[in-house]
Amino acid sequence: MNKDKPQLGSIIRNLRSERGWTLKQMSEAVDITMSTLSKIERGQLTLSYDKLQQVSDSLGISLSDLFAPNRNWVAADAPVTGRRAIDTLEKALRVNTNNGDIFYLCTELRQKQMVPLVCQVKARNLDEFGPLSHHRGEEFVYVLEGSVNVVTEFYSDFILNQGECMYFDSSMAHAYLIAPGFETASILSVGMSDRAQV
Incomplete structure (x- = not known):
C-alpha cells in the first residue's frame, strides 16, 4: 500500500x-x-x-x-473533458472492512460518473459479512480470482466464477462471499450513481 x-x-x-x-x-x-x-x-x-x-x-x-486528495470544489455542472487516471492496487486508497479489503481506484479524479474498486473478499457467510449492502445506482462486478457466492434480497444465491460478471441495480441488497471450496476471491466492482456526480 x-x-x-x-x-x-x-x-x-x-x-x-x-x-x-x-x-x-x-x-x-x-x-x-x-x-x-x-x-x-x-x-x-x-x-x-x-x-x-x-x-x-x-x-x-x-x-x-x-x-479526492485535492478537494478544490468545482461546480457540479462544470464541463469535464480530456482527463484520465492511471492507478495500481499498491497506490489505491485501501479501506479494510469485515467483509473485504477494498481498494478504491483513481481517486484523484473528481466528478466521476463511476466508482471503480477491487475487493479482496473476506467473508464466507452472512454472519461474517453482516447486513447486506445496498446503495443507490447500479453496479457491475467481475470476478478476478476464485469464485464468489452472490447473495441478494430478490434472487436465489448463486456462484460467479473467475471470468464471470454481472450487472445489477445496487439498491437491491447484496453480499459477496467467498464460495465454498475456495480460499480466496477478489472482484472488480464499478458502481454508477443515479446522480451524475459520483
Missing part, C-alpha cells in the same frame, strides 16, 4: 477540519455517533461502502470527491 495515499481516518478528519466542525457537529451532520467517528479518525474503525455513501450524501459531495 502506498503510504502517500491518505487513509480514511485522515480523510474524515480533514473534511471535518475544512468545515471548522467539532466532532459533535460532524456526528450530527453525517448521522454517525461521535465515538464511532472518533475511532474512524484514529484509524481504529473503517466504514462500509454504504456508510461512505451516507457520509458523502450527508455532506453534499460525491463519493469520488470524498476520496
Whole structure:
C-alpha cells in the first residue's frame, strides 16, 4: 500500500477540519455517533461502502470527491473533458472492512460518473459479512480470482466464477462471499450513481 495515499481516518478528519466542525457537529451532520467517528479518525474503525455513501450524501459531495486528495470544489455542472487516471492496487486508497479489503481506484479524479474498486473478499457467510449492502445506482462486478457466492434480497444465491460478471441495480441488497471450496476471491466492482456526480 502506498503510504502517500491518505487513509480514511485522515480523510474524515480533514473534511471535518475544512468545515471548522467539532466532532459533535460532524456526528450530527453525517448521522454517525461521535465515538464511532472518533475511532474512524484514529484509524481504529473503517466504514462500509454504504456508510461512505451516507457520509458523502450527508455532506453534499460525491463519493469520488470524498476520496479526492485535492478537494478544490468545482461546480457540479462544470464541463469535464480530456482527463484520465492511471492507478495500481499498491497506490489505491485501501479501506479494510469485515467483509473485504477494498481498494478504491483513481481517486484523484473528481466528478466521476463511476466508482471503480477491487475487493479482496473476506467473508464466507452472512454472519461474517453482516447486513447486506445496498446503495443507490447500479453496479457491475467481475470476478478476478476464485469464485464468489452472490447473495441478494430478490434472487436465489448463486456462484460467479473467475471470468464471470454481472450487472445489477445496487439498491437491491447484496453480499459477496467467498464460495465454498475456495480460499480466496477478489472482484472488480464499478458502481454508477443515479446522480451524475459520483
